[in-house]
Amino acid sequence: MENIWCLHILILCALRGLVHQLWSTYSNMLYLNRTRRVSQQGIDYEQIDHEWDWDNFLILQAIVGSFVYLNFPSLANIPLWDVRGLISCLILHIGISEPLFYWMHRLLHSSHLFPLYHWHHHESKITHPFTAGHATFLEHLLLCVVVGIPTLGTAFIGYGSISVMYSYILAFDFLRCLGHSNVEIIPHSLYQRVPLLRYVIYCPTYHSLHHQEMKTNFCLFMPLYDMLGNTLNTASWSLHKEISSRTSTDERAPDFVFLAHIVDIMSSMHAPFLFRSFSSVPFSTKLFLLPMWPFAFMVVLTMWLKTKTFLFSFYNIRGRLNQTWIVPRAGFQYFLPFAAEGINKLIEEAILRADRIGVKVISLAALNKNESLNGGGTLFVNKHPNLRVRVVHGNTLTAAVILNEIPRDVNEVFLTGATSKLGRAIALYLARRRVRVLMLTKSTERFMKIQREAPVECQKYLVQVTNCKEAKQCKTWIIGKWSTPREQSWAPSGTHFYQFVVPPIIPFRRDCTYGKLAAMRLPKDVTGLGTCEYTMGRGIVHACHAGGIVHLLEGWTHHEVGAIDVDQIDVVWEAALKHGLKPLYNSP
Template sequence: MASKPGLLTDWPWSFLGSNKYLVLVPLLGHAAATLLTTESKERDYGLLFPFYLLVLRLIHNQLWITLSRFQTARSKHRIQFKSIEFQQVDRERHWDDQVIMYSILIYAGMFIFPEGKHLPFWNTKGAVIITLLHVGPVEFIYYWAHRALHHHYLYSRYHSHHHSSFVTEPVTATVHPFAEHILYFFIFSLPVMVAVYAGDGSIGAVGGYIVWNDIMNNVGHCNFEFVPTWAFKMIPFLKYLMYTPSFHSLHHSQIHTNFSLFMPLYDHMYGTMDKTTDNLYEISTIGREDKIDVVHLTHPTSLHSIYQLRLGFSYLASQPYTSKWYLWSMWPVTTFLMLVIWIFNCTFTVEKQKLDKLEMQVWAIPRYSFHYSMESQKKPINYLIEKAILDAESRGIKVISLGLLNQGEELNTNGEIYLQKNDKLKIRVVDGSTLAAAVIFNTIPKETSQVLFAGHITKTCYLVALELCKKGSQVTALIALPLSFFSQ
């Protein structure tokens, strides 16, 4: 939220919360009714274009979110090293509002303007018109509009909302007040309107232009540098035509420099280019290795839990895990993801956190919970865990904690087999049983005098029982014995 929110800050459908996609239902119904009641020769299937574009943009932007979070958690080419705060995650959860808005306005435009009906799939002349108008008027108008938004009056009421995100993610690009998006829509619709009015509009060119804008916005806000230096060495003037992630990152950290949209040309022309742009680009390209202190080694649980990770959907990660009905409809994607991590068969970085001076990472074994109950998987899982421990050791990491089923007593005797095989390890291997026991022990009412343990007795249970006995409580264990015990 801006420091002094102005008029039209909130989105019109913000009161709907997570049900905001209902605003598209009347439009989709209208499109279906129009197609069904029109003669087959006169049907304009382009009416469905805004909805196909919406799905494409949602998928495309989610892929950028996943890629960016994966890279910033593990890549040495990270630009800003500061952690992202929970307030930013909550604020940027509604990044798709802009996608909904564009779908509504495009659909409305197809009825308001006769030239927008029955567009062909492709028109090369129209694509050239859109490209030239973007490179010319759009970049120029945006540059000065952006500078105007940094005037104290507009910045405090609108644009400061966007700059609340010091460390950017791809979706930061679309997190603006509603009023700002109205301004941006008029700027970006200029090339499209000219091409359509000239009779050279096409669905492919319009959709391609919008998706290309998404790509470039995501590039500028992804927070890891990947543009190769050889590109600028081979084509020196390219630095005036294409920005880099580090270029726009400086706009968020320095605020009053690097105002250009995608072409830094106007920052060079009007003296707003940040003096440290080239230096930051070179440093980010070379990369800086992180010094990690602690690693937590976990694994996905159910097949759908992959979406609960930070690499997946933020709104799911912010809630306790529950099975969602719509995730079942994504079973082809879920199966594909399971096969991918199975084929690559290597530990992957899930996220990175910083607590004061303590640098921490979460790694995940490419196995789900059901794999741990399979006898044939015990050896491969132990190999992956041991490999992760040795990798952490080689990188100078001080502590690695084994999470969930990675520290099972039947699997690896709570991690002891790795210490026995590698007796010269300097890294501390922690199974978490002491912490778990402490949590359980402190949830038991202090006045409790008798405690019954039932089921399989683990190391954690022994620790809890020991502490209970120390304070004078009577402990009874109900153990399930195998049938072979009674046949002896």
Template sequence: MAFPKHKDSIATDDLSRPKKEQEESLSQREREKKREERERSEMASQPGPLTNWPWHRLGNFKYVLLAPWVAHSMHQFVTRKREERDLFNFLTLPFLLLRLLYSQLWISYSRYQTARSKRRIVTKSLDFEQVDRERNWDDQIILTALLMYVVNLVLPAAQKLPWWNTKGIILIALLHIGPVEFLYYWFHRALHHHFLYSRYHSHHHASIVTEPITSVIHPFAEEFVYFLLFAIPIIPSILCGDGSIVGVAGYLIYVDFMNYMGHCNFEMVPNWLFRIFPPLKYLMYTPSFHSIHHTKFQANYSLFMPFYDYIYSTCDKTTDSLYERSLKGREEEKTEVVHLTHLTGIQSIFHLRLGFASVASRPFISGLYLWIVSPLSYLLVLLTWIFGTTFTLERNKFNDRSMETWVVPRYSFQYISRLEKGRINRLIEKAILDAEKMGAKVLSLGLFNQGEELNRYGDIYISKNPSMKIKIVDGTGLAAALVLNSIPDGTKRVLLIGKLNKLAYYLSLVLCQRKIQVVEIMHKDLYEFLKLQMPQKMKDFVLLSDSYMSKVWLVGEDLRYSDQMKAAKGVHFIPFSQFPPTTVRKDCIYNSTPAMVVPKAFENLHCCENWLPRRVISAWRAAGIIHALEGWETHECGENVTSIDKVWDAALKHGFAPFSLASEI
């Protein structure tokens, strides 16, 4: 093996180990935990000078700073003769865009792997605070572009660089291996002195569970020093007349690659590389190598090449064993709950956890920045339709139970198509059987994955697989409970409008049982159905009318704005659909779609579920979790509905709280 295990190694992650070894290391793990808490408590306790980036107040308008340089570069390229054009200057903008795309691909790939891979290194929870802190990961790319423009302007040798220069590329490699790695090692150790750590470096170490972009999250002053270090190979090669476009761009891509790989929180470096070339162990670090630095703080300081940690005895003793265990993979806890959702609008793919991290951490709103990538959106629609298969989006934990969210790669508009009905049903059925095979106890159907026309609210899958043990939940009981508890006290009459579904029928029955009149607008079929289902003494509580005078409206999908305009001022709109109204009136009250605030113990929730706020999940997703927590051995699909009081009491017992637009998250 390339990484032999040390006899006295101490595991720093959550991978499975022999019980005796766990007991022996318990006291040391407790000491490490206390040190970790102490280190984190020092975070930015005394922010130093130049902590904030110069353009931090500009928000996304920071890209405007590049406009004069880009305009000047393009003007020169267009107006000069071909032999006088400066390609290095002109290609700075395309290179910036390439690095932005490259970084985003790393984010998506890393999140995809950590949601499904057994090679995760640290299993602690990722939270919204970290996502917000790492939102400005593109600052360093903007700074690089600005410095490239400045260097090109002030250094004549940096103008009209050739595409390739072998001597210059060798010089860059040697200067990185020598001065850069050495100076970084000692600068990094200095940053862990209390004075500098509390003022600067603690901002980076606030992230215990690292993502690729964690690597570039630093205060401005610290990041600027790194830029000076990385300039050591580039500037001398240019001044010596050996600079080249490939040399400069290639070195920066190398820095990006090693930075992102080292912070991706899953082991991806294959063991055979070290078997073929054993010295590579000292020339290239691994994600598990650097993860120790983020969990223990006082070890593994090297930049990309660990040989200085070995020389100065700062390489942690568990480095090799952690690499081996991470590469082998952990024994995952059995997933008990799977929530099956799907894509909604054309741009919703960018709101997934695998898409834009900062966008996914907020309720989905179709903004200008998403319209800019619309051509890519339509291309992804085609690709998901041709090649798409259900994939794992998110992995959560609550009360020692593991749960996952899976995505059917189909958009809302495709669920309306009769041609897609068969394909979608096959994807859903395969997901159910896959969940059954992996040992899941409950699968909840979200959004359009349930419906009368599509699958009889999930009942079709039970009919086709009668021996199936997994329980299918459509969430009708909990959704109904949330809608009923949203109706203001003292209400005697409600208006039911919008597309009818199983939940609408059930709500109408319960409301009539509670002696609240249900007014149907042009729903003669529902009116006649309820008349047949109800005892004689309750039939007077369901009315068929064309009056819109009710103060409380229960609204389903396909609610038209023209219907809303018929409501009186101050009407209370309460959706019973999974999708909110597309347009709203400012003089009326609108409730959220049925949803619940998750307990604080609900882990690893760092993206928003569609249009819902942070730490709020849909009633249909919550219903599956509660079903599993209670160990109910019945399906809730087809004609079956869980008792409202039963599921409501269970939800509150486990710490879930009803969400309204006035809720404090």
């Protein structure tokens, strides 16, 4: 019987963790609930770190449960079901646990106890299901008492059952997560039809007011006790009506949109609505992801049927709302010829939607601006000449970042992907700096076309090569096209690989160094950012993302599509630095 009791505790811990995780998933599905969010601010890295150990209370309560069994082994003999137990449990909760929590909560807000204990919970500015478990040890002990009275009390009076234990504890966690979810799911019409219900069960709006005005709304789940204690916030029901009645027309349009895409199956699990803590750190393949790969693969394939982009994350910069929208396509799908038309249609619809709702700038990520797909965005600008939204590929800043990472004393570089938009701009810029550029391309026609764009006195610095072997003496490689281990093997020891290829190349050479994709650190005044962009560190975004932000902050009215204007590289770079974006130097 001892093993059975321990098994129940283990199963309950797993189920309780799952309840919190599912609520977290729903709370972060911005594309489903963005109009009904109580607070429109995003959760930043600081709050995520504060709540990192939110599940400690599960361990504590498991230990307490084991201790109770050791002292009362007869509890292991409770039946599977007893309807009297459910009624008794409900009575004990309403009559003892609810008022006890109410008065303990008020006591924790006293001038003496709050700065010692309860401040820890209230340092979370935006409520989230994990915020429910974010508390001090004393608060968790008090919560053990609140939870234990209905469950153990029912058992001690002889009406206990396994079903009561499971149903009450899981319902308790469910309602706690509901109140902290920051998403209003209870329709106002329900409270209007059954007015008594508003005093029986609270809602996310009700609890969020407690985090804003801490002298009100102290109840556990039943606002009845706030009414009896004269601590009911008078704005509770009017604010609930306002939030639950919102529609998409009431939603604030973002100033800037970064149109991203899924890179691969593994990185698709880096989404904040899956594992919030995992998405708040740079992506890397973890062992716990491997069992979920088949499921993620099926989801990605299912998303092929999705015909609209969806909201992924958002943050604010100097009062400007920035959003990331995701095209529901993975990287490998961009290289399927029959998928090109459908992908372009998705991108076009996203641009038109952004134009319709009043977005000022939309920036295209990596493969969404592929030259062979849509000519770096020119397809959409030519097709819709009256667009108010500015379409930006951000490659000008990407080129600027790469070029400013290359040391000034470098006099020769080897460039793959040399005839792409970025390759062309990098080659022409370096030629102007009197740097010899070995351009890997088998197309003499394309090489000559680029060479003729350079000033006459600089054309000699552009040299066509047809294989990697010709760069075996060059220690600066700029990779714009996927590079195999054999190709990398021609690089001399000590070579540094700069790159602008998606996905990044695999670092096969241990005697060489590898730079990351071009990126910039956002200004310090950014708020609400809690997700890392792919493998980038916290507060760092890809250069094409940053390029769109600069376009917005500068108020530029031109589209940045098609070929890169080499004369604008330094202009964009200086503008980025002026607005507080900082470079990340990956050079050795």
